[in-house]
Amino acid sequence: MLLSGRHIALLLVVTILATSVASTLSQNTSIKINHHDHISTHHTLLNSTCSATFYPELCFSAISALPAESVISKIKSPKDVIELSLNLTITAVQHNYFTVKKLISTSKNRLTKREITSLHDCLELVDETLDELYKTEQELQAYPTFNNESITEQADDLKILLSAAMTNQETCLDGFSHDDADKKVREALIEGQMHVFHMCSNALAMIKNLTDTDMASEVYSSGRHLDEEENYESREWPEWLTAGDRRLLQATTVTPDVTVAADGSGDYLTVEAAVAAAPTGSSKRYIIKIKAGVYKENVEVTKKKINIMFVGDGRVNTIITGSRNVVDGSTTFRSATVAVVGDRFLARDITFQNTAGPSKHQAVALRVGSDLSAFYRCDILAYQDTLYVHALRQFYVNCYIAGTVDFIFGNAAAVFQNCDIHARRPNPGQRNMVTAQARDDANQNTGIVIQKCRIGGTQDLLAVKGSFATYLGRPWRLYSRTVIMQSDISDVVHPAGWFEWDGNFALDTLFYREYANTGAGASTSARVAWKGFKEFTSATEAQPFTAGNFIAGSSWLGSTGFPFSLGL
Numbered sequence: 001m002l003l004s005g006r007h008i009a010l011l012l013v014v015t016i017l018a019t020s021v022a023s024t025l026s027q028n029t030s031i032k033i034n035h036h037d038h039i040s041t042h043h044t045l046l047n048s049t050c051s052a053t054f055y056p057e058l059c060f061s062a063i064s065a066l067p068a069e070s071v072i073s074k075i076k077s078p079k080d081v082i083e084l085s086l087n088l089t090i091t092a093v094q095h096n097y098f099t100v101k102k103l104i105s106t107s108k109n110r111l112t113k114r115e116i117t118s119l120h121d122c123l124e125l126v127d128e129t130l131d132e133l134y135k136t137e138q139e140l141q142a143y144p145t146f147n148n149e150s151i152t153e154q155a156d157d158l159k160i161l162l163s164a165a166m167t168n169q170e171t172c173l174d175g176f177s178h179d180d181a182d183k184k185v186r187e188a189l190i191e192g193q194m195h196v197f198h199m200c201s202n203a204l205a206m207i208k209n210l211t212d213t214d215m216a217s218e219v220y221s222s223g224r225h226l227d228e229e230e231n232y233e234s235r236e237w238p239e240w241l242t243a244g245d246r247r248l249l250q251a252t253t254v255t256p257d258v259t260v261a262a263d264g265s266g267d268y269l270t271v272e273a274a275v276a277a278a279p280t281g282s283s284k285r286y287i288i289k290i291k292a293g294v295y296k297e298n299v300e301v302t303k304k305k306i307n308i309m310f311v312g313d314g315r316v317n318t319i320i321t322g323s324r325n326v327v328d329g330s331t332t333f334r335s336a337t338v339a340v341v342g343d344r345f346l347a348r349d350i351t352f353q354n355t356a357g358p359s360k361h362q363a364v365a366l367r368v369g370s371d372l373s374a375f376y377r378c379d380i381l382a383y384q385d386t387l388y389v390h391a392l393r394q395f396y397v398n399c400y401i402a403g404t405v406d407f408i409f410g411n412a413a414a415v416f417q418n419c420d421i422h423a424r425r426p427n428p429g430q431r432n433m434v435t436a437q438a439r440d441d442a443n444q445n446t447g448i449v450i451q452k453c454r455i456g457g458t459q460d461l462l463a464v465k466g467s468f469a470t471y472l473g474r475p476w477r478l479y480s481r482t483v484i485m486q487s488d489i490s491d492v493v494h495p496a497g498w499f500e501w502d503g504n505f506a507l508d509t510l511f512y513r514e515y516a517n518t519g520a521g522a523s524t525s526a527r528v529a530w531k532g533f534k535e536f537t538s539a540t541e542a543q544p545f546t547a548g549n550f551i552a553g554s555s556w557l558g559s560t561g562f563p564f565s566l567g568l
Helices: 002-027 029-050 056-064 068-074 078-110 113-142 151-174 182-222 243-250 271-277 539-545
Strands: 258-260 286-290 293-296 299-301 308-312 318-322 338-340 346-348 351-354 366-368 373-376 379-381 387-389 393-397 400-403 408-410 413-417 420-423 432-437 447-451 454-457 470-473 481-485 511-515 533-535
Touching (some): 029 056, 029 182, 056 078, 068 078, 078 182, 113 151, 113 182, 271 286, 271 299, 408 413, 432 447, 432 481, 447 539, 481 539
Parallel strands (some): 293 318, 373 393, 379 400, 387 408, 481 511, 511 533
């Protein structure tokens, strides 16, 4: 009923708008020639700009449905078309918000616990999507001079924001894919969510088309070649980082703002309480020291809690642990022991853990949707779906990550350096999948990059490795992208390397690459013969996936105080 009513309303609105446009055109006879000249010019510009998208008819029709005079006065360049498209997308997201709210209020007594949780997940994701679209509008309006960034940096910012907005739509729907009963609610949401996904995809394609030419001109005018290895480490600190923060983040020890201690010797007994009391929108780093202890709690660092840093007493001493899981009624999204959304989050010397076990299916230890976030000397431990690299730009260095099925998954732009990534013994009949990357649009600048890491197995798996196959990854979405380079791959990894998700799904469109790996499992002679899999044969091919290029590391990683390598 909800959908049919909404369809009728939308059809009426479109019909009224179309009638209004036709009436306006016929009545303005005194400026008929010039008016039609303008319409022709703007329709040509609209057509040419929309032609770069995957859904050109939607792009054209959505803007054409606006009052004609409004369109004529606003469209003078491709950038104007993008801005109008973003405005329409924001309106569609707001409409989805009210659809979800209505479902909760009218169907609450008929919904399961997980369906209610899923709907609240959707509300949170709507909120995040709106933030990402508003930030995109702000950056686009100032393009190409925003915050003194280079055009390349601005393009990366715009694309990662829209990539995250698209990911949110699918994450909302993922909450209703656990059993047949969930699918009825999914059907009530899918049209609105996918409409926003397609609108974001169109904006992303137009932005890519707009910025690609400018980026090429920028490189040409600077005399720099894209395949050059730059001396990133010699660059100065980013301007947004104060001298005090630089000293603080490079220090061997840090002075915290507050301390969490389970024994009562600190300011707070729980990590969640310390996060809740932290300032919102902080312009400076806020450090939460978490003393040695086992903290059995679920922690959320919300989007308003920016510039937060967790500092533990060492990964074997400071442990945040939980056991939420899908079997017991959670969603994958909400199962995380620690969920981080606020931008520029840092953590070091801590273990994030989910102890639900392999029989509880999806049970996340750490979910990250924090832009420009970094993790140093952290353990991330669970079984299925250990680390949810949900969205935006993330960096992991000197970390230990262990799990079974799809244990590093999501659609962030995530780089792992010098990490130990180990498969565990799964349940009988299961296969281990190190990654399940979820890029679902060819223009998204997302993917998982594993560089200078060690991929192997835990002791319980090594003892029975002949009974359980382990693969480097499988494609969760159509354009799944994973690059493994300069890493040691043990013989726990199956010679085929990669595994299917569902028959031939995504095998032609995925992007899986290996480069300069070593170890008993690194040979590519028996790897899969998919169109989407290749081995890089030169440093030039691998260079775009270094931290300096893939996650714009040269502009922000230095501020973390963590060790890193921006090149090969």
